[in-house]
Amino acid sequence: MDEGEIRWTASTKYKAEYQHANxxxxxxxxxxxxxxxxxxxxxxxxxxxxxxxxxxxAGVWSRHPGIAATDLIRFNKARMDTFDAATRRMVAAHELGHALGLCHKSGSGKNAVKSVMWPEAARYPDVPTDVDKANYRRLWG
Ligand SMILES: [Zn+2]
Structure with missing residues (x-):
């Protein structure tokens, strides 16, 4: 990310999923x-x-360090292809959340946080929640 933007390229078969995340x-x-x-x-x-x-x-986010650092979001076909479309969308939105600087949110019982940044695919919503947006605002204003 630079100058307040993420410019992306894609070489993945999960087009609907990354478009959803974007x-x-x-x-x-x-x-x-x-x-x-x-x-x-x-x-x-x-x-x-x-x-x-x-x-x-099902998804892995990583950052290639360097002057022109590039983030990678890699989808694991061995997992993604066993998921339904909604779960695949969750994975994509979750990994892009990492690229935006967000870390995992969890908690249990009454402390459970509703967040796309839950660490388990089955638990998170497929779009940023109020919690996610608040954390995003803390990072980016
Ligand atoms: Zn994660």
Whole structure:
């Protein structure tokens, strides 16, 4: 991310999912612009796929350090392809939340937090909640 925007590229089969994530984090009032990379912009994020049946994660976010740091969101086909569309959307929105600087939220019982940043795919909503938006505002204004 730079200059208040995420410019993305994609080499993934989960197009509906990453489009959902990009839209979900472009809610009214969100400060970070999320837009496709172009010839005149610096790529900030790439969506990719991999397949590893031994990896429990359906999505993995990582950052390649360097002067032009690029975030990677990698979808694990071995997991994603076992999920329904709503759960796949959750995974994509969750991983983009990481790229936006958000960390995992959890809690149990009455302290349970409703958040797209829950660490387990089955538990989180597929769009940012009020909690997520409040945390986003703390980071980005
Ligand atoms: Zn996570």
């Amino acid at each position: 839209r979900a984090w472009s809610y009214s009032g969100a400060k970070i612009k999320i837009a496709p990379d172009s010839a005149t912009t610096v790529n900030d994020l790439n969506y990719e796929d991999f397949s590893d049946a031994r990896n429990a994660a």
